[in-house]
Amino acid sequence: MHNIEALKENLIAGKADEVRKNVKEALSLGLSAQTILDEGLVKAMDIVGKRFKANEIYVPEVLIAARAMHAGMDILKPLFVKQGVKKIGKIVIGTVSGDLHDIGKNLVAVMMEGAGFEVIDLGVDISPEKFVDAVRKEKPTFLGMSALLTTTMLSMLKVINALKEAGLRDKVKVITGGAPVSREFAKEIGADGYADDARGAVEIARKLM
Ligand code: B1M
Numbered sequence: 001m002h003n004i005e006a007l008k009e010n011l012i013a014g015k016a017d018e019v020r021k022n023v024k025e026a027l028s029l030g031l032s033a034q035t036i037l038d039e040g041l042v043k044a045m046d047i048v049g050k051r052f053k054a055n056e057i058y059v060p061e062v063l064i065a066a067r068a069m070h071a072g073m074d075i076l077k078p079l080f081v082k083q084g085v086k087k088i089g090k091i092v093i094g095t096v097s098g099d100l101h102d103i104g105k106n107l108v109a110v111m112m113e114g115a116g117f118e119v120i121d122l123g124v125d126i127s128p129e130k131f132v133d134a135v136r137k138e139k140p141t142f143l144g145m146s147a148l149l150t151t152t153m154l155s156m157l158k159v160i161n162a163l164k165e166a167g168l169r170d171k172v173k174v175i176t177g178g179a180p181v182s183r184e185f186a187k188e189i190g191a192d193g194y195a196d197d198a199r200g201a202v203e204i205a206r207k208l209m
Helices: 001-010 016-026 033-053 059-081 104-115 127-136 155-165 183-188 199-209
Strands: 089-096 117-126 143-145 173-177
Touching: 001 016, 001 033, 001 059, 016 033, 016 059, 033 059, 033 104, 059 104, 059 143, 089 104, 089 127, 089 155, 104 117, 104 127, 104 143, 104 199, 117 127, 127 155, 143 155, 155 173, 173 199
Parallel strands: 089 117, 089 143, 143 173
Antiparallel strands: none
């Protein structure tokens, strides 16, 4: 079987060790890290998402698939991140309050790092207070927020309001993203930018510099 097909099947089945092996094999066959990410890991996770939505699989299966995705990403990450290159800016990033989805946010973090930004990843379920504290402490160029649930996307507005209250809103550019977030929504809540994927996040950051 073609290596990428095997990788996808193993990711969907949540076989982290196999995924690690498949990613290493794909690299040794000369496939680029970007191709393995786009055509393998992300496509497989898309299939997982569709099956989850259709109630063909449930949270435990999705969780082990997510773990397998992270296992693959861990191998690719150093290949995206250039060592010793002077950083062109800093981004504080996190998934908003009440939301535990981090695969997309992690991809954005890897791509931003690869593009030469210093990334401070706060993790998941980050409260407005924590975002504000991090902006105060780190003085980043960008604040990136990710939300995957329609019930948590409004937390982004809470963060923006909290930044205003802290007198920090004009000190940082706010970038938003995640499946339910749209350009219109981002504009409505007063964010500076929106991206629908990780590469788009890098593009918008470069544009806003
Ligand atoms: Co959740 N989940 N989930 N889930 N989950 C969704 C989001 C859902 C759409 C599935 C569905 O029912 N159709 C649905 C949300 C419905 C809605 O609100 N409209 C849903 C639900 C309901 C839930 C629970 C409530 C389920 C339950 O418990 N009953 C629960 C909530 C938990 C919580 O957060 N409080 C839950 C739990 C989970 C798991 C823990 C099992 C797992 C998360 C594991 C993890 O992340 N570590 C999970 C997963 C994996 C998914 C799906 C299947 C896949 C998400 C994903 O990782 N996609 C998802 C279905 C789907 O999206 N199709 C689903 C791959 C990833 C690469 O894409 O995250 O979109 P994505 O990120 C992209 C872009 O959006 C963008 O770039 C990324 C890379 O290209 N992007 C940004 C993301 N952040 C960005 C930030 C930016 C810019 C771009 O700037 C800063």
